[in-house]
Amino acid sequence: MITIAEKFTALGTDHAPGQEVRQRGGEFAELTRGTKLQGGLVDFSHGDIDAHPPTPGSVEAWTEGYAIGGAQAYTEYRGLADIREGLAERIAAFTGAPLDAQREMIVTPGTQGALFLAMGATVTTGTKVAVIEPDYFANRKLAQFFGGEIVPVPLNYGGDMQLNGPDLERLEQAFQEGVEVLVFSTPNNPTGVVSARAAIERTAAMAAHHGVVVIVDQLYSRMLYGGEDYAHLRACRNVPENVITIMGPSKTESLSGFRLGVAFGTAELVDRMEKLQAIVSLRAAGYNQAALRTWFCEPQGWLTARIKAHQEIRDDLLGVFRRGGMATVTPQAGSYLYPQLPGMEIGLHDFVRLLREQAAVIVTPGTEFAPHDIDRIRLNFSQDHQAAVDAASRIVQLAKRYAS
Amino acid sequence: MITIAEKFTALGTDHAPGQEVRQRGGEFAELTRGTKLQGGLVDFSHGDIDAHPPTPGSVEAWTEGYAIGGAQAYTEYRGLADIREGLAERIAAFTGAPLDAQREMIVTPGTQGALFLAMGATVTTGTKVAVIEPDYFANRKLAQFFGGEIVPVPLNYGGDMQLNGPDLERLEQAFQEGVEVLVFSTPNNPTGVVSARAAIERTAAMAAHHGVVVIVDQLYSRMLYGGEDYAHLRACRNVPENVITIMGPSKTESLSGFRLGVAFGTAELVDRMEKLQAIVSLRAAGYNQAALRTWFCEPQGWLTARIKAHQEIRDDLLGVFRRGGMATVTPQAGSYLYPQLPGMEIGLHDFVRLLREQAAVIVTPGTEFAPHDIDRIRLNFSQDHQAAVDAASRIVQLAKRYAS
Numbered sequence: 001m002i003t004i005a006e007k008f009t010a011l012g013t014d015h016a017p018g019q020e021v022r023q024r025g026g027e028f029a030e031l032t033r034g035t036k037l038q039g040g041l042v043d044f045s046h047g048d049i050d051a052h053p054p055t056p057g058s059v060e061a062w063t064e065g066y067a068i069g070g071a072q073a074y075t076e077y078r079g080l081a082d083i084r085e086g087l088a089e090r091i092a093a094f095t096g097a098p099l100d101a102q103r104e105m106i107v108t109p110g111t112q113g114a115l116f117l118a119m120g121a122t123v124t125t126g127t128k129v130a131v132i133e134p135d136y137f138a139n140r141k142l143a144q145f146f147g148g149e150i151v152p153v154p155l156n157y158g159g160d161m162q163l164n165g166p167d168l169e170r171l172e173q174a175f176q177e178g179v180e181v182l183v184f185s186t187p188n189n190p191t192g193v194v195s196a197r198a199a200i201e202r203t204a205a206m207a208a209h210h211g212v213v214v215i216v217d218q219l220y221s222r223m224l225y226g227g228e229d230y231a232h233l234r235a236c237r238n239v240p241e242n243v244i245t246i247m248g249p250s251k252t253e254s255l256s257g258f259r260l261g262v263a264f265g266t267a268e269l270v271d272r273m274e275k276l277q278a279i280v281s282l283r284a285a286g287y288n289q290a291a292l293r294t295w296f297c298e299p300q301g302w303l304t305a306r307i308k309a310h311q312e313i314r315d316d317l318l319g320v321f322r323r324g325g326m327a328t329v330t331p332q333a334g335s336y337l338y339p340q341l342p343g344m345e346i347g348l349h350d351f352v353r354l355l356r357e358q359a360a361v362i363v364t365p366g367t368e369f370a371p372h373d374i375d376r377i378r379l380n381f382s383q384d385h386q387a388a389v390d391a392a393s394r395i396v397q398l399a400k401r402y403a404s
Numbered sequence: 405m406i407t408i409a410e411k412f413t414a415l416g417t418d419h420a421p422g423q424e425v426r427q428r429g430g431e432f433a434e435l436t437r438g439t440k441l442q443g444g445l446v447d448f449s450h451g452d453i454d455a456h457p458p459t460p461g462s463v464e465a466w467t468e469g470y471a472i473g474g475a476q477a478y479t480e481y482r483g484l485a486d487i488r489e490g491l492a493e494r495i496a497a498f499t500g501a502p503l504d505a506q507r508e509m510i511v512t513p514g515t516q517g518a519l520f521l522a523m524g525a526t527v528t529t530g531t532k533v534a535v536i537e538p539d540y541f542a543n544r545k546l547a548q549f550f551g552g553e554i555v556p557v558p559l560n561y562g563g564d565m566q567l568n569g570p571d572l573e574r575l576e577q578a579f580q581e582g583v584e585v586l587v588f589s590t591p592n593n594p595t596g597v598v599s600a601r602a603a604i605e606r607t608a609a610m611a612a613h614h615g616v617v618v619i620v621d622q623l624y625s626r627m628l629y630g631g632e633d634y635a636h637l638r639a640c641r642n643v644p645e646n647v648i649t650i651m652g653p654s655k656t657e658s659l660s661g662f663r664l665g666v667a668f669g670t671a672e673l674v675d676r677m678e679k680l681q682a683i684v685s686l687r688a689a690g691y692n693q694a695a696l697r698t699w700f701c702e703p704q705g706w707l708t709a710r711i712k713a714h715q716e717i718r719d720d721l722l723g724v725f726r727r728g729g730m731a732t733v734t735p736q737a738g739s740y741l742y743p744q745l746p747g748m749e750i751g752l753h754d755f756v757r758l759l760r761e762q763a764a765v766i767v768t769p770g771t772e773f774a775p776h777d778i779d780r781i782r783l784n785f786s787q788d789h790q791a792a793v794d795a796a797s798r799i800v801q802l803a804k805r806y807a808s
Binding site for chain 1: 406407408411412415416450452453454457463466467469470473474476477478512513514516517520525526527528529531542545546549551660661662663676679680682683684685686687688689690691692
């Protein structure tokens with residue numbers, strides 16, 4: 001049996017986004033080549049909400065929530081009923097399938113909280129969990145923490161866009177081998193690839209057939225670039241009995257400082273998630289929940305403008321990386337880029353650290369998303385446009401210094 | 405092996421404080437005696453923060469935090485370093501032992517979050533956990549959720565005040581039988597009893613001797629009534645190697661709507677807790693963390709006035725219950741009362757439900773705190789003074805209707 005010390009070794013967060021400040025400094029003299037590349041610090045490990053500020057009205061909503069007092073501070077564990085009512089309607093419209101606000105939805109502390117509760121409600125010792133590679137780094141860690149056994153399934157990306165999404169043959173094989181839970185993100189984190197409609201329909205049908213629970217992380221599904229088609233698994237022709245969809249206003253809407261997410265789907269699983277929330281953190285912070293009143297209710301044109309700004313950054317960065325010889329798949333949604341590094345004389349983690357110290361650029365190593373992605377870095381390009389372009393150029397320059 | 409369905413049955417929250425709204429209504433005709441007792445709804449399941457509002461300056465601190473932007477929204481997982489620095493100094497002064505802000509402290513989503521992380525960092529399948537009875541209802545549920553084996557230890561209360569606290573003989577026995585983790589609250593929830601200094605010193609020494617991890621929930625340790633002595637376990641003569649102390653500004657300070665707590669103690673355990681927080685909810689909501697700048701920094705006289713107001717309510721309610729024949733231990737701290745019901749012709753849960761429907765009073769049944777406490781109810785008396793007195797009278801009246 002795994003000891004608690006081993007359990008926490010597997011939970012290592014040293015390379016996790018946002019934790020760079022806790023990495024020890026030290027001598028890099030033996031690795032350093034050339035002079036420092038000049039430029040202001042750009043932290044691609046998460047979005048820059050000063051460059052792309054929180055949705056209009058969120059502070060006012062918080063202040064109104066605070067003014068309500070006790071009723072807003074002490075909501076049901078699954079979130080204030082009145083807020084869920086309004087939000088469920090808007091999410092039903094967005095995802096294209098009805099949603100019962102009382103039975104099928106829970107407000108959580110961020111989408112991370114939603115993912116934790118969903119995995120905790122479905123994975124226990126020995127549960128086989130299909131995890132996509134690459135995918136959000138916490139999926140694997142959560143499955144392990146709850147005692148699950150990971151069955152990796154590759155992501156199709158970078159080839160025929162009609163095949164984008166989980167590799168369906170490998171997924172079918174995993175289901176046949178006894179997988180009980182599938183967790184995946186679309187748009188995919190870190191690649192920005194959107195699972196093709198056919199892939200989502202097929203995934204849903206296969207999960208329905210095999211009785212697999214599907215946890216689908218759609219965190220970035222609102223920030224869809226021009227002309228892309230997006231399929232919501234919960235609105236498929238053949239929906240599995242147990243589906244939890246996860247979304248939140250932390251990314252596109254820059255409300256990360258409020259720690260808000262929602263999970264919606266199968267009522268029995270939502271009930272379990274609420275029971276778990278009762279011992280994890282009781283509820284999403286009461287006053288913060290009020291900011292959800294602004295979600296999917298933004299001023300006319302706000303979302304379009306936000307998407308346009310991000311698409312322009314995306315296109316410029318793709319240009320920088322591709323001209324610099326770093327192959328990068330075009331993200332169809334969200335604000336992640338997953339460029340491939342050239343062959344180098346140093347390891348990925350050393351390069352990531354040199355980037356920080358020699359080029360004032362913070363990125364997340366690919367190994368956080370797939371153990372074998374030792375030649376990739378992930379960038380959240382929701383940044384100041386010019387600063388991001390400059391920082392991307394520094395990445396290309398530094399990579400050339402170490403190219404083999 | 406326990407199935408996931410069984411795991412969640414054990415996590416039932418129907419009777420948990422704050423969840424009353426989710427209990428189904430229904431016919432009580434066969435149980436109802438007499439007419440409804442008139443009075444406005446008083447919800448003793450938690451404090452009334454409209455009657456005892458949040459600490460001055462908390463909203464301003466939040467607003468300043470929001471204005472800081474990204475740096476406040478995306479803190480380290482363990483909380484913003486600068487906030488921890490200031491708070492650690494004040495907590496070290498309060499608890500009487502030094503505290504390293506960087507290595508020994510983590511900011512969490514409420515004290516519930518702190519408790520979850522502390523238990524998750526120390527309890528795994530088969531870990532023997534000493535749980536005090538009665539004590540905070542989540543302790544038992546958390547131990548079970550993480551696969552631990554519960555070893556109940558009685559609380560001494562209501563007798564010689566010098567013996568208040570865990571029953572030391574039973575605790576020693578539990579430690580000898582292989583208990584690895586002790587979790588308990590002082591002031592105790594639900595009784596309001598403060599563990600005597602000698603009991604805390606002895607508990608610490610025993611845990612040190614047996615290598616037991618101690619998780620001590622001191623949520624209510626600031627609201628100490630006149631003349632009471634309070635012992636901080638972390639400042640004992642003989643401190644165990646592994647101690648986590650938990651506090652938060654949700655109760656005395658009425659900041660529950662911000663969902664803030666802190667855990668402080670052994671650096672290795674804090675490291676584990678941060679790793680776990682990374683997959684649970686990333687961090688306490690960034691802007692909310694700013695409210696911690698007001699904690700232990702309240703305006704002169706604020707705490708004294710708050711304690712005085714609560715002591716007056718406490719004394720009046722003790723009078724009502726004792727005159728009504730319901731034995732009630734005098735709480736030495738905090739705002740919980742744990743009166744004993746007279747012998748009745750109906751069960752505890754039916755009485756609790758009748759209280760809600762016939763007397764507009766919400767209380768929490770004793771069984772949430774100890775399985776055998778079938779004749780007790782817990783009240784959080786942090787309420788409007790007059791409303792609380794009226795509601796307590798209704799409890800006495802209704803209990804008399806059903807007395808056997």
